[in-house]
Amino acid sequence: MVAVNTLNVECMRAGAPMCTGALVRPQVVLTAAHCVHDAAPSSLAVVFGPQADLGGRGEPGAGLEGRFFRVAGIRIHPDYRAAGLDNDVAVLDLEQPATTAPLPIAGSQGENTETALLGTSRAVGYGMARKRTGNVNVSEVRAREFTYVPQPAMTCAGDSGGPMLRMRSDGRGEEIIGVTSRGDTACRDYGIAMRTDALPTDFIERKGAPAP
Structure with missing residues (x-):
């Protein structure tokens, strides 16, 4: 992270x-x-x-x-x-490659169905300028995003863009299932994350595409 x-x-x-x-x-x-x-x-x-x-x-x-x-x-x-x-x-x-091991991303192989994404996920973010982590509960899943609620942690300002992590189905460490996007202004009730398994297939690998 x-x-x-x-x-x-x-x-x-x-x-x-x-x-x-x-x-x-x-x-x-x-x-x-x-x-x-x-x-x-x-x-x-x-x-x-x-x-x-x-x-x-x-x-x-x-x-x-x-x-x-x-x-x-x-x-x-x-x-x-x-x-x-x-x-x-x-x-x-x-500009240069990092030596830290990258995190795996949940793919679109069909294993992350809406039901499979429900339940506990680990959020990580730099809100308050210090890296923190805590569990949230994925309560609702839609085609490209999901909603999570406190369990007991919750994301807030500075945590946007951070990963939502879940243990891989084979038990070999965690993978990213979502990217923190937004939530209620009080950071108490809910948050919304974008599903990584809904990303375009070449989005991570493609280079040279300008920002709008």
């Missing part, structure tokens, strides 16, 4: 965290489209670690190697709509 940050280009310092993301390929981060749809790649950086605010420089010799990565490109879901946050998913192409 990573914090998606603004980037102070003059001092190459990661600024305030905007959102959360997850490394899904060595050079690709999955996040929410509303976090980055109006940003230039050069204005963003992603940060690994327990805290989103590095308090240091993102350059060699600063002790941040492997934690701080500049963004080279932004790819928005082709059907994203800012009004209503439909298909609220995007990917960030990093």
Whole structure:
């Protein structure tokens, strides 16, 4: 998991965290489209670690190697709509590959039926500028998204774009089943995540598609 940050280009310092993301390929981060749809790649950086605010420089010799990565490109879901946050998913192409192992994504092989997605999921996010995790309960599943409620955790500001995780059917670790999109303003009642098994088949791999 990573914090998606603004980037102070003059001092190459990661600024305030905007959102959360997850490394899904060595050079690709999955996040929410509303976090980055109006940003230039050069204005963003992603940060690994327990805290989103590095308090240091993102350059060699600063002790941040492997934690701080500049963004080279932004790819928005082709059907994203800012009004209503439909298909609220995007990917960030990093300038360099990360050495951290990517998280697997739930595919579209039919194993994640609506019934299979119901129940406990683990949410991770950088709300309050520190990485936190907790369980939520997926209560309703639709074609491209699902609703979750506290169990007892709940997502809030800064957690957008973070992964919803579920143990894989073969028991070999967790996989991403959703991307946190939005919720009630009080962060108490519900949240909505985009289903990763509903993504276009080439969305993660495709490169060179400009952001709108």
